[in-house]
Amino acid sequence: MRLIALSFVIFIAALPPLGCGGGDDDDSGGDAEADDDASPDDDAADDDTVADDDSVDDDAVDDDADDDTDDDDTGECIPLFPDVLLAAHRGGSLHAPENTIPSYEDAFERGADIVEMDVRDTADGEYVIMHDDTVDRTTDGTGLVSDMTLAEIKALTVTDWMYGGAYPDLRVPTFEEALEVVRDHGGQAYLDMKTDLAAGAIEVVIDMGMEEDCFVYSSNWNKLNDVRATSADVRIQPPTASVSETQAIIDFFDPDPEHIELSDGGLTAPNIALIQTTGATISMDALGVRDILAALGYKEAWYQMMEMGVQIIQTDLIESLVEYRDSLCAEE
Numbered sequence: 001m002r003l004i005a006l007s008f009v010i011f012i013a014a015l016p017p018l019g020c021g022g023g024d025d026d027d028s029g030g031d032a033e034a035d036d037d038a039s040p041d042d043d044a045a046d047d048d049t050v051a052d053d054d055s056v057d058d059d060a061v062d063d064d065a066d067d068d069t070d071d072d073d074t075g076e077c078i079p080l081f082p083d084v085l086l087a088a089h090r091g092g093s094l095h096a097p098e099n100t101i102p103s104y105e106d107a108f109e110r111g112a113d114i115v116e117m118d119v120r121d122t123a124d125g126e127y128v129i130m131h132d133d134t135v136d137r138t139t140d141g142t143g144l145v146s147d148m149t150l151a152e153i154k155a156l157t158v159t160d161w162m163y164g165g166a167y168p169d170l171r172v173p174t175f176e177e178a179l180e181v182v183r184d185h186g187g188q189a190y191l192d193m194k195t196d197l198a199a200g201a202i203e204v205v206i207d208m209g210m211e212e213d214c215f216v217y218s219s220n221w222n223k224l225n226d227v228r229a230t231s232a233d234v235r236i237q238p239p240t241a242s243v244s245e246t247q248a249i250i251d252f253f254d255p256d257p258e259h260i261e262l263s264d265g266g267l268t269a270p271n272i273a274l275i276q277t278t279g280a281t282i283s284m285d286a287l288g289v290r291d292i293l294a295a296l297g298y299k300e301a302w303y304q305m306m307e308m309g310v311q312i313i314q315t316d317l318i319e320s321l322v323e324y325r326d327s328l329c330a331e332e
Helices: 002-014 030-038 042-047 050-068 101-109 150-154 175-184 198-207 221-230 243-252 269-278 289-295 300-308 318-327
Strands: 085-088 114-121 127-129 188-193 214-217 235-237 259-262 281-285 312-315
Touching: 085 101, 085 318, 101 114, 101 175, 114 175, 114 198, 114 312, 127 175, 127 198, 175 188, 175 198, 188 198, 198 214, 198 221, 221 235, 235 259, 243 269, 259 269, 269 281, 289 300, 289 318, 300 312, 300 318, 312 318
Parallel strands: 085 114, 085 312, 114 188, 188 214, 214 235, 259 281, 281 312
Antiparallel strands: 114 127
């Protein structure tokens, strides 16, 4: 106890004198009393001269420098990558069951620009959001999505054991229900078109007036052409892993795709340069290794993607990537 008390005394003794401007201000102790009471030139020297108070301390330097010049803005961050958009893979699946309404709402609340959703068709021609071709992994049911009616799928409960039972009685969303979340948040939808009935899914988009808010990913080029034949405004996004694949995409599609996604091996300067000649938006997943490295503190993999020209990054770590992107500031 004595040691603690002694340390506290030493700490207090080491503190600078209190006052608005440090040891030279009028109220800082013994010097102030000498200035105020002893010297006949106190008022003339300390309070009333132009050089001392008005021109140096009060008006000319401190106020102008702190309040009226560009110095006030030096702490503001000018974004280094202001045009990079971030997509939440199956929504905010770290915090709510994947591909559900709560997962999409969570993603947008954490700063996502885009949510990715997997679109499938049911036996009665409706569209639901489900990654797997069966309902086994994510619900309390079994069977192929394509063999079940919408009513049968809506009767299932989405499992939420990973989230401590925070989402009881959660249901598989329809495609329309998922798009409503996107519209409500003013975001975009990245449609991983699992269904072969792509034209029917795009009709849903058209009916909701959301053609300009959606883009479609598929490795099936004929499916992407079906999307284009249904709507000229819904963007398409084929994947490429090399310069030769990119050239094949350019040769196949007319006009060129609005988006092109880099898959493994596609993140090279020559490939990116070729894509840029088309004017396509460059997209890429950070899923897997890059997200894992970032979670361990090695965020250079995220940085490399942005620096090389990737404009849409899909991630499982949406909150962390939003924070990281927004922390990167351009040098003035």
